[in-house]
Amino acid sequence: MHADSTNTVTATTERKAAAVAAFKDLARDPGVPKPDPILVVDKVVRRFGGLTAVEVEHVEIQRGSITALIGPNGAGKTTFFNQLTGFDTADSGEWTFNGRPMNGVPAHKVARAGMVRTFQLTKALSRLTVMENMRLGAQRQKGESFFRALLPNLWRGQEDEITERAEDLLTRFKLAAKRDDFAGALSGGQRKLLEMARALMVQPELVMLDEPMAGVNPALTQSLLGHVKDLREQGMTVLFVEHDMDMVRDISDWVIVMAQGAVIAEGPPDTIMSDPRVIDAYLGAHHDAPLSETELQEQLHEAEAELEAEIEEETQK
Amino acid sequence: MNGVKIVVTTESGQPVAEATTNAQGTWQVPVDKPGKYKVTLDVATLPKDAAVRGGSNVRTPTVYEGNMSTVLFALQPKGAPGQPAQEEGGESSFWTQAAQLAFEGLNLGLIIALAALGLSLIYGTTGLTNFAHGELVTLGAILAYAFNVGVGLHLIPAAVIAVILAGGLGYAQDRFFWGALRKRGTGTIAMMIISIGVALFLRYVFLIFFGGQNEAFAQYTAQPGIEIGPISAAPKNFVAMGIELLVLIVVGVALLRTRTGKAARAVADNPALASSSGINVDRVIRIIWTMGGAIAALAGIMLGLSQNLKYTMGQDILLLIFAGVTLGGLGTAFGALVGSLIVGLFIQLSTLWVPPELKSVGALAVLIIVLLFRPQGILGRRERIG
Amino acid sequence: MDWVTIISTTVKAAVGVETVLYALAAIGINVHFGYTGLLNFGQAAFMAVAGYGLAVTVTVLGLPFWIGIGVGLLAAVLLAVVLGIPTLRLRADYLAIVTIAAAEIIRLIFRSVAFKDVFGGSDGQRGFSEGFYALNPFPEGDYGFGWFTFNNRVTWVLFVGWLLIALSCLIVYLLMKSPWGRVLKAIREDEDAVRALGKNVFSYKMQSLILGGVIGALGGFIYGLAFASVQPDIFGTETTFFAYTIVILGGAARVLGPVVGSMIFWVLLVLVNGILSGAVEAGYLPFMAPTQVGPVRFLLVGIGLILLLVYRPQGIFGDKREIAIDAR
Amino acid sequence: MEGAQSALLRCDELIAGYLPGVNILNGSDLYVGEGELIGIIGPNGAGKSTLLKAMFGLVTIRSGTVKLKGEDITNMKAHQLVSRGVGYVPQTNNVFPSLTIEENLEMGAFQVPGKFKERFEFVAELFPALKERRKQRAGSLSGGERQMVAMARALMTEPSVLLLDEPSAGLSPKLQDLVFIQAQQINKAGVTVIMVEQNARRCLQICHRGYVLDQGRNAYTGTGRQLANDPKVIELYLGTLAKA
Amino acid sequence: GGSDTATQPSESAAAPSSAAPAAKGDGTLTLGTLLPQTGSLAFLGPPEIAGVDAALKEINEAGGVLGKPVVKYDTDSGDTTTNIASQSVDKLLAQKADAIIGAASSSVSESVIDKITGAGVIQFSPANTSDKFTTIEDKGLYFRTSPPDKLQGRVLGDLVVADGNDTVGILAMQDSYGTGLADQVSKTITDSGGQVVERVDYDPKAADFSADVAKIKAKNPKAIVLIGFEETSKVVQELVKQGMPASKHKWYMVDGNTSNTNYVKMPKGTLKGVKGTIPGAAAPEEFQKKLMATNPKLQDFSYGPESYDATNLLALAAEAAKSDAGTDIAKKLAEVSKGGEKCNDFKSCVELLKAGKDIDYEGVSGPVEFNDAGDPAVATIGIYQYGDDNKYATKALEYRTGNIAG
Numbered sequence A: 001m002h003a004d005s006t007n008t009v010t011a012t013t014e015r016k017a018a019a020v021a022a023f024k025d026l027a028r029d030p031g032v033p034k035p036d037p038i039l040v041v042d043k044v045v046r047r048f049g050g051l052t053a054v055e056v057e058h059v060e061i062q063r064g065s066i067t068a069l070i071g072p073n074g075a076g077k078t079t080f081f082n083q084l085t086g087f088d089t090a091d092s093g094e095w096t097f098n099g100r101p102m103n104g105v106p107a108h109k110v111a112r113a114g115m116v117r118t119f120q121l122t123k124a125l126s127r128l129t130v131m132e133n134m135r136l137g138a139q140r141q142k143g144e145s146f147f148r149a150l151l152p153n154l155w156r157g158q159e160d161e162i163t164e165r166a167e168d169l170l171t172r173f174k175l176a177a178k179r180d181d182f183a184g185a186l187s188g189g190q191r192k193l194l195e196m197a198r199a200l201m202v203q204p205e206l207v208m209l210d211e212p213m214a215g216v217n218p219a220l221t222q223s224l225l226g227h228v229k230d231l232r233e234q235g236m237t238v239l240f241v242e243h244d245m246d247m248v249r250d251i252s253d254w255v256i257v258m259a260q261g262a263v264i265a266e267g268p269p270d271t272i273m274s275d276p277r278v279i280d281a282y283l284g285a286h287h288d289a290p291l292s293e294t295e296l297q298e299q300l301h302e303a304e305a306e307l308e309a310e311i312e313e314e315t316q317k
Numbered sequence B: 001m002n003g004v005k006i007v008v009t010t011e012s013g014q015p016v017a018e019a020t021t022n023a024q025g026t027w028q029v030p031v032d033k034p035g036k037y038k039v040t041l042d043v044a045t046l047p048k049d050a051a052v053r054g055g056s057n058v059r060t061p062t063v064y065e066g067n068m069s070t071v072l073f074a075l076q077p078k079g080a081p082g083q084p085a086q087e088e089g090g091e092s093s094f095w096t097q098a099a100q101l102a103f104e105g106l107n108l109g110l111i112i113a114l115a116a117l118g119l120s121l122i123y124g125t126t127g128l129t130n131f132a133h134g135e136l137v138t139l140g141a142i143l144a145y146a147f148n149v150g151v152g153l154h155l156i157p158a159a160v161i162a163v164i165l166a167g168g169l170g171y172a173q174d175r176f177f178w179g180a181l182r183k184r185g186t187g188t189i190a191m192m193i194i195s196i197g198v199a200l201f202l203r204y205v206f207l208i209f210f211g212g213q214n215e216a217f218a219q220y221t222a223q224p225g226i227e228i229g230p231i232s233a234a235p236k237n238f239v240a241m242g243i244e245l246l247v248l249i250v251v252g253v254a255l256l257r258t259r260t261g262k263a264a265r266a267v268a269d270n271p272a273l274a275s276s277s278g279i280n281v282d283r284v285i286r287i288i289w290t291m292g293g294a295i296a297a298l299a300g301i302m303l304g305l306s307q308n309l310k311y312t313m314g315q316d317i318l319l320l321i322f323a324g325v326t327l328g329g330l331g332t333a334f335g336a337l338v339g340s341l342i343v344g345l346f347i348q349l350s351t352l353w354v355p356p357e358l359k360s361v362g363a364l365a366v367l368i369i370v371l372l373f374r375p376q377g378i379l380g381r382r383e384r385i386g
Numbered sequence C: 001m002d003w004v005t006i007i008s009t010t011v012k013a014a015v016g017v018e019t020v021l022y023a024l025a026a027i028g029i030n031v032h033f034g035y036t037g038l039l040n041f042g043q044a045a046f047m048a049v050a051g052y053g054l055a056v057t058v059t060v061l062g063l064p065f066w067i068g069i070g071v072g073l074l075a076a077v078l079l080a081v082v083l084g085i086p087t088l089r090l091r092a093d094y095l096a097i098v099t100i101a102a103a104e105i106i107r108l109i110f111r112s113v114a115f116k117d118v119f120g121g122s123d124g125q126r127g128f129s130e131g132f133y134a135l136n137p138f139p140e141g142d143y144g145f146g147w148f149t150f151n152n153r154v155t156w157v158l159f160v161g162w163l164l165i166a167l168s169c170l171i172v173y174l175l176m177k178s179p180w181g182r183v184l185k186a187i188r189e190d191e192d193a194v195r196a197l198g199k200n201v202f203s204y205k206m207q208s209l210i211l212g213g214v215i216g217a218l219g220g221f222i223y224g225l226a227f228a229s230v231q232p233d234i235f236g237t238e239t240t241f242f243a244y245t246i247v248i249l250g251g252a253a254r255v256l257g258p259v260v261g262s263m264i265f266w267v268l269l270v271l272v273n274g275i276l277s278g279a280v281e282a283g284y285l286p287f288m289a290p291t292q293v294g295p296v297r298f299l300l301v302g303i304g305l306i307l308l309l310v311y312r313p314q315g316i317f318g319d320k321r322e323i324a325i326d327a328r
Numbered sequence D: 001m002e003g004a005q006s007a008l009l010r011c012d013e014l015i016a017g018y019l020p021g022v023n024i025l026n027g028s029d030l031y032v033g034e035g036e037l038i039g040i041i042g043p044n045g046a047g048k049s050t051l052l053k054a055m056f057g058l059v060t061i062r063s064g065t066v067k068l069k070g071e072d073i074t075n076m077k078a079h080q081l082v083s084r085g086v087g088y089v090p091q092t093n094n095v096f097p098s099l100t101i102e103e104n105l106e107m108g109a110f111q112v113p114g115k116f117k118e119r120f121e122f123v124a125e126l127f128p129a130l131k132e133r134r135k136q137r138a139g140s141l142s143g144g145e146r147q148m149v150a151m152a153r154a155l156m157t158e159p160s161v162l163l164l165d166e167p168s169a170g171l172s173p174k175l176q177d178l179v180f181i182q183a184q185q186i187n188k189a190g191v192t193v194i195m196v197e198q199n200a201r202r203c204l205q206i207c208h209r210g211y212v213l214d215q216g217r218n219a220y221t222g223t224g225r226q227l228a229n230d231p232k233v234i235e236l237y238l239g240t241l242a243k244a
Numbered sequence E: 001g002g003s004d005t006a007t008q009p010s011e012s013a014a015a016p017s018s019a020a021p022a023a024k025g026d027g028t029l030t031l032g033t034l035l036p037q038t039g040s041l042a043f044l045g046p047p048e049i050a051g052v053d054a055a056l057k058e059i060n061e062a063g064g065v066l067g068k069p070v071v072k073y074d075t076d077s078g079d080t081t082t083n084i085a086s087q088s089v090d091k092l093l094a095q096k097a098d099a100i101i102g103a104a105s106s107s108v109s110e111s112v113i114d115k116i117t118g119a120g121v122i123q124f125s126p127a128n129t130s131d132k133f134t135t136i137e138d139k140g141l142y143f144r145t146s147p148p149d150k151l152q153g154r155v156l157g158d159l160v161v162a163d164g165n166d167t168v169g170i171l172a173m174q175d176s177y178g179t180g181l182a183d184q185v186s187k188t189i190t191d192s193g194g195q196v197v198e199r200v201d202y203d204p205k206a207a208d209f210s211a212d213v214a215k216i217k218a219k220n221p222k223a224i225v226l227i228g229f230e231e232t233s234k235v236v237q238e239l240v241k242q243g244m245p246a247s248k249h250k251w252y253m254v255d256g257n258t259s260n261t262n263y264v265k266m267p268k269g270t271l272k273g274v275k276g277t278i279p280g281a282a283a284p285e286e287f288q289k290k291l292m293a294t295n296p297k298l299q300d301f302s303y304g305p306e307s308y309d310a311t312n313l314l315a316l317a318a319e320a321a322k323s324d325a326g327t328d329i330a331k332k333l334a335e336v337s338k339g340g341e342k343c344n345d346f347k348s349c350v351e352l353l354k355a356g357k358d359i360d361y362e363g364v365s366g367p368v369e370f371n372d373a374g375d376p377a378v379a380t381i382g383i384y385q386y387g388d389d390n391k392y393a394t395k396a397l398e399y400r401t402g403n404i405a406g
Ligand SMILES: Nc1ncnc2c1ncn2[C@@H]1O[C@H](COP(=O)(O)OP(=O)(O)OP(=O)(O)O)[C@@H](O)[C@H]1O
Pocket: A048, A051, A052, A053, A071, A072, A073, A074, A075, A076, A077, A078, A079, A080, A120, B383, B384, D140, D141, D142, D143, D144, D145, D170
């Protein structure tokens, strides 16, 4: 259906080309080594009581690429992010970022090293204005040290630069009008936007977005995708979790699929989306079929029948 | 001890007088000037099998004008010199003491737990850190006192009436005060400070009507203890502990199992969503307040029964109540029980090593240490990030 | 009724020693709680270690006044560190209890018979303020106009006290305007978000705890110097509660909130008392015994507190919008 | 407006907001006929969620009325609406974190405890993951799992009107499909559904009528198909990323 | 010299003149009370205030001081935790108090002494026992009629030993009153050959006292000395509970807790045979009736006598000084308290004064003779014993009088 879709027409730029080239000859196996990995993960395991939330054997993230991480609900994607970014302690495992071992490193140091994540359930700093939220993201602020903070002259200049950058981002994220409102007064979607914009203020090397577009208006999503691609042009690596397949297809260079804690498949978007295992575990048969009224009836029945079959299967398991 | 020779000299050694004990073992020496004297017991005149306890046979009392000064030589059977302390009659061993203290710890811990349960329930459902909870405890005790001593009822019916009345007052408090504040959207911090105001208000109302002194219920005061193994306790203690434990378990289980109990936890989590699920949030909160008030009152009565009543009695244990609630894990009913028991036990048991004036220090230190290893409290659960 | 007495005592209370010392304690709490969200209920302990640090250094060790001040400040910093290392990772409400507990431990130790030689037991210590009054530039006499006068000692204490308040407010103002303050405020909202942005949350919390603690310690000094003595029980939980009340009255996370809150609090306390006892003395309240003035005063203060917060939950300077954001 | 008179649920000239002096809804109208499936779409911050909350008594309505079957329910408490057969799935904070999944669902059936067993079996069939995990505390669930719980909780009663706020957000494509199909099925069974969605195209495909909300006002209304094909709507609200 | 040294009325030094020149000060003796109406010592407030009121009533009935009725303002001292004493003092100073009676708590007194004496006003405490006040810098304006703990401690210690108790446990309230008294008792006992096997200082605000009592129990002493205020009734309950009733161990109490109201609800005989010491030469019964007349709701009488004496002494000293100014009164306080014709109420004393005699006021709380530091120098201690009804007989077993300093 999407063989000649127009959305791949976006101007193919250097970085994109580089990324595509890098991925071109790669095997489609889970855990395949990449030519220039920024993040290398080995044998990360996290259990909650009897439940193994994450059990990743080996995964590499290519530098300068946009990688999507997909998988059914409860596959362990967020938990995996938590391990990598120091918000939770893995039961075992090792990972390196830019060659530097990162297990056991506290969250703020991970972020400082250039690996920044967003939260799926947003964490707006409610009683700070949207602008302050943004400014907070900036790194190496002179005014963030106690003694220098007392002398405004030392940090005013930098603050202005930061503000400028923040304003830029806010405009892109359609939040400029909310600049001076408390972040706690934002709608669900706006919080998502702020969450992502704030992470970008950090100017990280690797940005890890946890469902950035869930709940964001599709028209806005579309315009933001351009921005994400820009990030790649600026040399940033993007790793994101998303359930919106249109988006995954549109911007990702590489897709990693997780299920039940493990990586089950890897590959370029198109390949992955036609992978029967992925369709079976994740996409479902009709994920991109239009639910137009004419077809609807039959599809409904079909889907139902399928579902029932599946449920039976599962209950038998 | 008859016939023991006593020599009295001045401090510098000039002899003043000598005396010999009479049949009762007493003696008397008149001195004419006030000052320090030296009194020596002539060991040689003691019977063969007796010795002066502590070894020294010299005492140096100071005699003041117009008064007599008594000098005492305690005698003991002569024994091996190295081990006098062990033989002293009646000293209880470390373990008997520990057993008694453990019992006291349970006794106190259960009372705290009862008070803590009320606090925890209210905190759990409304997010209110109620600094006036101590006053609710006092209120129960004073109400029971009013019916007991004022009206002249026996303590048991008086207590029942007080608990019911306190429950009603708890209801009224939410119906007319806290509920109205919630409706206005008053934040939890503002509510917390308001509760400090309420505490002040109530406490001084009590002071005006009850007075500043200690009082006791008409029955069961100073009930003589009975010995059970290493423990000596009054029968009222056992009955009280039984009631406390029963109430704690019943309420705890009710919270876990009954529909209203679950609804209470749901309201605690997310009032708006609870309302959206068809729960009458105000009604649930009122039930909780009613129960909280009644349980706090019961705690007050139990405290008054085991100790005495005073207008600050609740305030004085408020910190322990908070410690219990926190140690167990905020907002969990069984947590309050476990936490309070630990607090009670540590208060008492720590006196085996620290001076009793510092006994709260022991319990509070344990609180800090436990939270170091379990920041979410003993029964609390960690929240998921992300 | 003797209105002159009532008004004069009230007005003097508005700037008096208690106002000063509670304002300082409250400014510290404002840094902790208002800006950083640290529910530190052990502020009294910071005042206590400062007051006792000074007292013990001067009286027991016989060292000069300035060294006493140094020791007091150091003790406050040390307390912040010792208290902070284990507790700063606790959730806010747990932190509250732990800090109360720590403060009570400190108070009980100061008051214990076991350490009476050092801390003076329940009577505390005195006789360490001479060094301070020796610096008094105001010659003997009264200062002020009309009935608004203070003697030279009080004037000196108030002068220093208000200077310290001004200084503290200035520092808080500068800091909270700065990126440093922004991090604190962000921590108040959500630590994890701040961590994810590469800030060392623990370090900031610790800095906040130290800063607020040291400002509170200044309050402890003022107490010790103004009353020429320290007693353990003044540093009990009540003091912290009152200081919190003051912060909320003035408006949390507002630079001048604690100062105004403190003034309101003491004015309320003194005014109510003045009017009440005036009325009783004048026979307007025949049902009330003079001894009931004390309890009724606190009772009314309780009601006053409730009404203030019911009708202005955000405090005097607070922003209503801020309260509305997070009504749980 | 055909059918507006006989509407099951109708809002007129709603003005509502959170902070004093700031109105989020600026006089929006909406009606739903019995058995209709209505979609509401619009940019972030348009006031969609606020509209639902206002209807459901969770945001104070400053002026305007909400009527259910002719009865004025303006500012009526949520739990009273539940007993009148209205169900609601909030967009955020839509589970009780310290309750287990089972208890969450029990709360859903709070007013009809007798039906719990039967309904539980029903939702467990829809979301098998929930049944497996019935003893897990909702607070530890993943985003998508929470969404399932939220949806399931609302389905525990058999409401006659169902308000859904972005029910598909955070769900895997497979489950998103399921949600839309379910919404349609429920609707077919006679339940009136009002659905706010950012998965706008999907939403418009299945709904009878749609509203486009912008800045607290109705910007466009029409049948789902009309809206989905309106170039203005596409440009401003739907985007071209996912094409029908 | 003790009260047993009968002193001859000496001629008064000052030339008496019945037509006194216009009094210095403002002519009206204004007293302020700074006594606990709230806080942890709130139970001490009513008897103290009743003491002041009883004295005032008699003074004003006898024509007041310097021809004018004495004016009194009451303020709350709270306890140290609330810090309101200082505000109260401000108010009293604004109301031109010449002398302030208070505070009850040594700690509170310490915190305001600078303020009061700095304003040239007398601070007269009926209850402070901390020995700090002996040496404190007070410009000669601090006085107290507090119970003479040193003497009481000695008498009690002696009593304990004389009753043949070689092992003694002390349970003392942990504040300056309790620890001071306990120190003295314990020293006396040790000096006389008794053995203090356990001494427990307890926090009077503690949730319960079981551990404290258990510590005593562990040592099983023959005698138990209970030093404290009304919280002693809790301690008594605990002693009974833990199997150390007064019938098995000898209990001793002090003035703070020897009470006829606190224990009456206990089973008959709980306190039978318990001895307690109370300063003062007279059985307190009659005086207590006097206090009840001003406040019928009184339950406890602690420091009532001391407050009464303080008020009388201030009034008499003002008369003697012919001035109501604090500094003038202070100079005369010692003089009216000793060396002269004995008298024991305001009316008779003031008549003697007006007749130009030197007087020696003998108070309800004891002979009250001030030394240079403003502390009482001589005292009488009565020893009382409880009967079967848990009340002590109004007649003391014996009285002992002596120099406090010793
Ligand atoms: N703290 C915890 N305690 C128990 N179970 C947990 C905890 N955190 C996560 N889990 C479980 O681990 C599994 C993985 O969760 P995770 O949030 O990583 O999923 P996810 O892939 O991000 O899903 P989604 O797409 O729905 O966000 C889930 O089944 C979840 O219930």
